[in-house]
Amino acid sequence: MKRLINWLHERVPISAESLREPLREPLPVQLKQWVFCLGGTPLMLFCILACTGILMTFYYVPSPTHAYDSVQSITSHVRLGWFIRGIHRAASHLMIFTVLLHMIRVFSTRSYRRPRELNWIFGVASFLTVLGFGFTGYSLVYDQRSYWATTVGTNLLGETPIIGKMLLYLIRGGPDVNPNTLTRLYDFHVGVLPTILALLIVSHLILVRLHGVARLENDPRTETYPFFPDHVLRECVIGMLLLVALISYVILFPPDMGPRANPIETPSEIRPEWYFFPSYRWLKLVPLQIGLLGSMLYVACMFLWPFIDAAFERVAPRRRLGQILGMCGFLVTIIFLVWEAVAGM
């Protein structure tokens, strides 16, 4: 055994000592509270999604004539297919939810402030990438909702000023939704977006390690506790709870499918997944160009939030105008989400 270790050490010259220091990184004591441990959850879900996603690619056929049947076959005929697809689907919803929770936590504790602005930007980019996963993912099922969500979503991109038409053609593979569109969405879902998200996660983690975890404002506590084993064990507990929750959900609510995509009929009741409810409601309320520009402005504000908040703080240091404005934006988003959810009941 010792000879094997020596052989390995000669080829991979990393000593246990050199690993010990980064593993023992001192973390602020607030991380002992569960609400501050949300950052690791999307990473665990990403791993679950990657595993179940890879498994499904063994059976999924990305062609308009076979996609629906292949998903149906995964759900009904493949051994434990319903379970793998169910976990993938539930984990995708949970991923969006947990990234949102993590962002809300970072927003409310203002952990995005100097020098962590870039990390917030990586976080927002990750959130948008995760939404892109959601969109491309449910487009692949090729049921009615998939088809019409693809039509609406890509048309919306096509309305982007200046580069809209180019984006539309690149994503659709032509001016209209066509057989090539599904292949492209599949490529985005299994190749482009995972690469982007993996790079964003790595960059995000590197910056967290370089800056250290942000301490809370006005928190006098200076105690720390080590990343390993204390925090890792805490994350493991969350991981196990996550698995139990996912498995229970899939057993109680196995994945289903809507009717097969029909390009000559838009169903009378059609809505996107819950995470697109706010933008869906917003687009119903206002003319298209205003809707699009408003959405772009919203995303730009999300990206630039650390700088906007800092500017407000310079203008009125004690009033917390930035936080009040941010909370208003967040509340409007929640109101649109609930409004659309209630309207569809």
Next chain:
Amino acid sequence: MPNSETNTRTRREFFANVVMGSGLLLGLGGLAARFAEFLYPVVPPQKLIKALAGKLSDIPKGGARMFNPLDAHVMIVDDGTQLLAFSAVCTHLGCLVHWDSQAERFVCPCHHGVYDTDGNVVSGPPPRPLERIKLAIEGDQIFVFLAVREEPT
């Protein structure tokens, strides 16, 4: 003059690095542009084609019906005085409108855009009227003129 020689060498190295770096960036940029060009689809030009949509007897009196000649979505409506043809594609975000016979309106199920029998926007977010399609009636048959793209061979 060892110092100035060192400086000259350093400057030369610096310019060599700038030239090589620029060349590399230009090369990679050019390659990326070719990749993007590869992904950009070939879009054939549109051609106007006369296609049979249906029969006069298919249109309910004072109502409308959708036809799909050449995979297009054409809504033909009898407005009481004449037949009109529209593209059934909502001008908002591309869903297909339905005919609401009670309200005598075209309704888009996606974002609730509503159009009248002339295709004009009555309410909701659509930015412009439904696209009019030229039609011709020959005997009992209704023909429509559609802009169709030829598939690349």
